[in-house]
Structures are given as structure tokens and as C-alpha cells.
Amino acid sequence: MPELVTAYIDGELSEPEARAVAERIEADPAVQLFVAAQRATKRLVATRTARHTAPAALRQSIRAMIFGERRAQEARPAAKRPSLWWLLTRSPAGASVAGAGLLVAVLVVVLVLFSGERITPYIDDVYAHHTQVDRFPVRIEGSYEAVAAETSEAAGFTVPVPRLGDEFALRGARRCTLCGHVMAFVKYQGDEGLVSFFVIPGVRPAIWRLKKQSRDAMTFYTADREDLQMAFWRRGGTTYCLAANLSEDDVVGLACTACEQAAIVRTAIRDTTAAAPVRIARQ
Amino acid sequence: MTKRTESERRKEFEDDALVHLDLLYNTAVQMTRNVADAQDLVQETFVKAYRFFDKFKRGTNCKAWLFKIMKNNFINTFRKRAKEPAKVDFEEVQAVLEAKPQPEPLPDSGPDIEQAFEELVEDDVKAALDQLPFEFRMVTILSDVQGLSYQEIADIMECPIGTVRSRLSRARRFLQGKLYDFARKRGIVKTS
Numbered sequence: 001m002p003e004l005v006t007a008y009i010d011g012e013l014s015e016p017e018a019r020a021v022a023e024r025i026e027a028d029p030a031v032q033l034f035v036a037a038q039r040a041t042k043r044l045v046a047t048r049t050a051r052h053t054a055p056a057a058l059r060q061s062i063r064a065m066i067f068g069e070r071r072a073q074e075a076r077p078a079a080k081r082p083s084l085w086w087l088l089t090r091s092p093a094g095a096s097v098a099g100a101g102l103l104v105a106v107l108v109v110v111l112v113l114f115s116g117e118r119i120t121p122y123i124d125d126v127y128a129h130h131t132q133v134d135r136f137p138v139r140i141e142g143s144y145e146a147v148a149a150e151t152s153e154a155a156g157f158t159v160p161v162p163r164l165g166d167e168f169a170l171r172g173a174r175r176c177t178l179c180g181h182v183m184a185f186v187k188y189q190g191d192e193g194l195v196s197f198f199v200i201p202g203v204r205p206a207i208w209r210l211k212k213q214s215r216d217a218m219t220f221y222t223a224d225r226e227d228l229q230m231a232f233w234r235r236g237g238t239t240y241c242l243a244a245n246l247s248e249d250d251v252v253g254l255a256c257t258a259c260e261q262a263a264i265v266r267t268a269i270r271d272t273t274a275a276a277p278v279r280i281a282r283q
Numbered sequence: 284m285t286k287r288t289e290s291e292r293r294k295e296f297e298d299d300a301l302v303h304l305d306l307l308y309n310t311a312v313q314m315t316r317n318v319a320d321a322q323d324l325v326q327e328t329f330v331k332a333y334r335f336f337d338k339f340k341r342g343t344n345c346k347a348w349l350f351k352i353m354k355n356n357f358i359n360t361f362r363k364r365a366k367e368p369a370k371v372d373f374e375e376v377q378a379v380l381e382a383k384p385q386p387e388p389l390p391d392s393g394p395d396i397e398q399a400f401e402e403l404v405e406d407d408v409k410a411a412l413d414q415l416p417f418e419f420r421m422v423t424i425l426s427d428v429q430g431l432s433y434q435e436i437a438d439i440m441e442c443p444i445g446t447v448r449s450r451l452s453r454a455r456r457f458l459q460g461k462l463y464d465f466a467r468k469r470g471i472v473k474t475s
Binding site for chain 1: 333400409449452456
């Protein structure tokens with residue numbers, strides 16, 4: 001009977017069924033009480049449950065993801081954007097990043113091999129970290145230059161410092177839970193290290209599959225936005241990344257290119273299209 | 284059959300699928316219990332839907348199709364990683380409710396219950412809903428919040444209509460008990 005009454009209240013009974021239930025309700029005060037309580041519950045849930053409207057940014061982000069559209073305020077002439085390939089092969093910054101990447105590879109291997117710390121699955125940690133960031137915004141001190149200086153000291157030779165604007169949030173050596181590949185070490189409030197990172201437009205923590213492309217000895221993984229350019233390359237079992245044409249709504253993340261999956265750790269990157277050759281920053 | 288151009292496909296997707304964005308987002312917030320995860324869930328749902336849009340049978344219920352993708356996505360991805368509060372099985376919840384003698388009598392007439400419930404607030408409803416196991420919470424949200432029919436819910440949840448009816452009835456009884464309890468604790472319902 002309770003299920004029939006529920007369906008009766010929802011108007012989901014056939015006419016004969018509804019008539020039979022109505023007669024039963026009429027004849028039985030206990031059923032009348034039950035009906036009133038069910039109706040009150042239904043109405044309460046319907047009227048006292050918060051309504052959420054999709055934010056405009058989400059709508060734009062979805063359209064960008066599926067249609068490859070860019071938001072009007074982000075639109076810039078494509079010719080003025082530095083090419084990632086140019087950045088990597090022609091610009092001092094690209095060469096510097098590549099050099100720094102090589103050093104980081106060494107550092108990562110050293111740290112991973114000799115650190116007594118247990119290496120936890122980095123993707124799990126990333127999510128935990130992201131949650132923490134959301135709830136307790138952390139201002140991370142330091143800069144790429146500082147990291148590079150520390151890295152130089154640790155590695156025993158000078159790391160060329162690419163002109164990458166500001167500091168960015170990185171930490172911990174982690175093993176990808178998806179494929180077991182050890183990714184990187186990061187710089188985080190005094191802890192040493194760097195991490196390969198990547199950018200995906202307008203995405204919050206999620207796991208994404210990137211498109212793989214190859215050019216010469218370099219492997220590229222690109223997100224679904226044509227103007228956004230990223231390169232990943234691997235040396236010594238570690239993956240590095242350089243990204244160009246970032247915007248404020250882009251998201252920095254850790255990527256495991258060994259299995260081509262990625263997890264995002266932090267949001268907020270400042271505009272990179274205005275500054276040459278590339279500028280990566282965090283909040 | 285002529286193959287649609289990309290612009291036709293896009294237009295169809297806009298007209299059939301993207302119009303349900305708010306509806307999906309609202310439900311996603313209820314499912315994930317936080318806005319950031321809801322945005323991820325909805326975004327991934329639409330990306331998947333667009334990828335498989337050619338498989339969607341035109342003329343059928345696109346809203347239900349999208350909800351089904353979202354539900355499966357939530358179960359396969361989000362639910363595993365979400366830091367959900369520990370929940371007990373619904374059978375256990377119900378067993379506890381049924382086994383426990385009702386120490387406080389319900390008001391002796393329907394209007395009193397309705398009046399008492401009117402005093403409750405959004406947080407009370409959310410707290411009660413959050414205690415429902417996923418399948419029961421889903422049918423309640425889809426039915427009572429989104430106003431979907433049993434058939435649509437059955438399509439989304441991939442279960443028979445009878446199961447929808449049964450889950451909804453049990454969920455409402457559970458909610459009723461919880462909400463009554465809140466009302467009693469607040470002193471909205473006077474117990475004799």
C-alpha cells in the first residue's frame with residue numbers, strides 16, 4: 001500500500017488504480033495521515049532544496065571543450081602568440097626550460113631513489129591537496145629562480161633560469177596510481193624539487209586523456225583547445241612540460257605522460273599571451 | 284542517409300542537449316554535494332555526450348540520455364574519489380527506523396505534519412537527503428526536485444519502474460521520519 005500511495009501522490013497510477021487508492025484513503029484515517037505526511041515530505045523536498053544555475057563560466061568552458069570555442073575576452077590574434085615550437089627551439093627560455101628539465105630529471109631520480117619518505121600515489125595526494133587549497137588558500141613562497149638556484153646547488157651545476165614570470169605551486173614526488181610511473185618532485189614551501197606540469201583549459205580536478213603527437217624527438221600532448229600549446233618530453237624517465245598561451249581560467253596540473261593521464265592540482269594562471277615568450281604564474 | 288556536417292551536429296547538440304545544462308548542473312550539485320565537483324561532472328558529461336552524440340537516437344528523450352551519462356560518470360569516476368561521508372546501507376537505516384519504537388507520537392492529523400514541515404529549512408532537507416544512500420537520493424532528487432516521471436527515472440537509473448516506485452516510497456518514508464525528528468528537536472512539533 002505505501003508504494004501505491006506514493007505513486008498515487010505522484011500521479012503515476014492508471015485511472016482504475018488511482019480510483020481504488022482514493023477509495024482506500026477515503027475510508028481509512030491512518031492512510032489519510034500517511035498521505036498527508038508523504039505529500040508534505042514531497043513538497044518540502046521540492047521547495048526547500050537549493051536550486052543551482054550553471055555558472056556562465058561553466059557554460060563557456062563546456063562550449064570551449066566540445067566546440068573548440070574561445071571566449072571573446074580571451075581572443076587574440078593567433079599570429080601574435082608565440083609558438084610553442086618556437087619557444088622550445090628558438091627562444092632562450094625554451095632552451096632554458098629544456099636545460100632545467102634535464103636537471104630536474106636528475107634531481108627527481110636522486111630524490112626518489114634516496115628519499116626515505118614513502119612515495120604515496122600522487123593522484124590521491126593531488127586531490128587531497130586540491131581540497132586543502134580550496135578550503136585553506138595557501139600562499140606558496142618562492143619562485144622559479146629560487147627553485148632553480150636550489151636545484152643548481154643540489155645538482156652541483158648551474159641551472160639556466162628561464163624567464164617564467166612568477167612562482168608556481170608544486171610539491172612532492174609521487175607515483176601515478178594509474179600506471180605506477182614516478183612523476184616528479186615539486187617545490188612547496190621549502191621542500192625541494194620541481195615537477196612537470198601541464199595546463200588544461202577551464203577544467204577542475206579531473207582525469208583527462210590528452211592527445212598525443214610526435215615531432216622529431218619530442219612528444220607533445222595537447223588539450224582540446226587549438227590555441228593552447230603544450231609540449232611534454234621525457235628524459236631519464238621523467239616528463240617535462242612547457243606551455244604557452246595560458247589564460248586566467250586555465251588550470252595547472254600534474255600530468256603522468258607515461259599513461260597519458262593527468263590530474264590537476266591548482267587553478268589560476270595569469271595571462272601568458274601578452275608577455276613574451278611565456279609567463280606562468282600562480283595565485 | 285546523408286551524413287550531417289559538423290555545424291549541423293553542433294546545432295543539434297545545442298538544441299537538444301545544451302539546453303538541459305542548468306537541469307543537469309542542479310542535479311550534479313545534489314549528487315556531488317559541492318559545486319566544484321558538480322562542474323567537473325557536468326563538463327565531463329557534456330564532453331562525453333558530444334563524443335557519442337551520433338549514437339543518440341533522435342526523437343528519444345535527450346534529457347534522460349544526458350542524465351544517464353551523468354549518473355554513470357558519477358558512479359564510475361566521481362563517487363570513487365569523492366570524500367563522501369560514511370553512509371550506512373539503506374536496509375540498515377530502515378531496519379533501525381522500523382525496529383526502534385517511536386517514542387514520540389506523530390501529530391494526530393495531516394495538516395499538523397504539513398504545518399510542522401513548513402517550518403523546516405533547506406539545511407534540514409539537505410541533511411536528511413544526505414543520509415539517503417545514492418540510489419534512493421537520486422530517485423528522490425529526480426522525482427521531487429527535477430520533476431521527472433517514473434519512466435524517465437527508470438531509464439536514467441536503468442531499473443524497472445517498480446523499483447523506482449519502491450525506492451521513492453521508502454526514501455520518502457525515511458525522509459519523513461528524519462524531518463519529523465528535526466521538527467521535534469527544534470520544538471516545532473510539540474510532543475505530548
